[in-house]
Amino acid sequence: MLEIEGVTVAYGGVTALDGVSISVPAHGITAVLGPNGAGKSTLLSSIAGLVRPLRGRISYRDRVLTGMAPEDIVRLGISLVPEGGGVIGELTVEENLRLAHMWRRDPSDRGKALDEVMALFPPLASRRSMPAHSLSGGERQMLAIGRALMSRADLLLLDEPSLGLAPKLVTLIMRTVRELCAKRGLSVLLVEQNARSALAIADDAVLLSSGRVIASRRAGELAQEEELRRAYLGY
């Protein structure tokens, strides 16, 4: 469904991705793992249109994404949740959520979508009129994921949602992602340094290192491969 073919991305002399080819199936969670600097975030940025590959092609349901502007890629049903959540601090929680639904030009659906997100993340409901910069790290991640849900995306690109969160919250976020995926038939591309928690919920896994694909397996299989785990995932 999401085809990444031979993608090479370079930032001023540094090659972040080198001929990366990945096939992401529809429905289910694909984890993208690897050490720091492996190019995982760059991969998501390329799909979302923030960064243009030097070579290669990215297509989603046979539509070519490479070269499209980010705001147009969103309209195809893809939503990137950047590292740290990327919430707009000056706006309130509710404004951040409403904003994500704006492009749909469907005011009648907006309230309904808002209620769904508030029901899913009660802490957001109790803080709906507070500025987003006053939220804790975990609440920001909830808000960020909530925004992706507001846009009614089919493909979620999550960049390290567990970063900086306490273990209990990591479990909660991961479990929520798993449930959403199942309930709504979403596809999720999950970039994580916390390989263990990612593999616990993923269906497929891709291992990146220094901009190259090292391995691509079913998540359960990758979790069993001790050598790969020790060499690249640190456990």
Place this chain on the structure above:
Amino acid sequence: MSYFIVLTLTGISAGMIYAALALALVLIWRATRVVNFAQGAMAMTTTYVALAVIEATGSYWIGFVAALAAGFALGAVSERLLVRWVEKGPPLNAVILTLGLLLVLEAIVPMVWGAQIRSFPAPFSISATDVGGTFVALSPFNLFTIAAVLLVMLALLVFFRFTGLGLSMRAAAFAPSTARLLGIRVGRLLTLGWGLATTAGALAGLLVAPALLLYPNNMDAVLVYGFTAAVLGGLDSPVGALVGGLSMGLALSYIGGYMGGDLETVGALAILIGVLMIRPHGLFVRMAERRV
């Protein structure tokens, strides 16, 4: 005492005009991080358009609306065709571009309409208002000036706070990359922002022309006063634009009234230097921005 009151009232009226120009500068700064040095010249140009329409149709109000519409168009086109190229990149490029635009406008206008000083009509009486026998030093036109600017500011406040489009524009200004990830067409909203800002500037031009008269660089001083007002209030703050504008209006009125009209410009520059030395972020400092 009555002289003080006269100075205060005229200062408030003038201050509203500076506030309108300051608001234009603030809106553009917030959206695109550019100081539009051509804002005064744009307001001057739209006032010439108004005069041409007034002379052609015989109606002040048609000319008034035409000036605002021309202001919107001028701002939108400027952003789309010119400023878009320098929005990223070194700030100096944007400075040079808007200064260049100022020069171009001040050169083209006299080519089209001549450089002689023209008078510009006021829609209401400019003599003191008769309030049950006493004459208040605020003319009906002054009252219109104050009301018009307040109305525009209120309208913009409601627009930004309570409409979806206003929300999208705020997001595009605070965090353009994040906004694009949410599907917001940031480019179009920046163009719209410039259009709205220059409309506010056009209003300032219309309101100042009856007293100041109309000639190609009549807005130069007003730009300096408006810019100082914007810096005084804080370049990020629309409320600051209003407070800064009123402060400048009053300060310059007192300086001109008590120390001589020649010192007004000097006074403005002294205030600008003072603000930059003592509190460069202005009175209404916004919290640190989160830019993605």
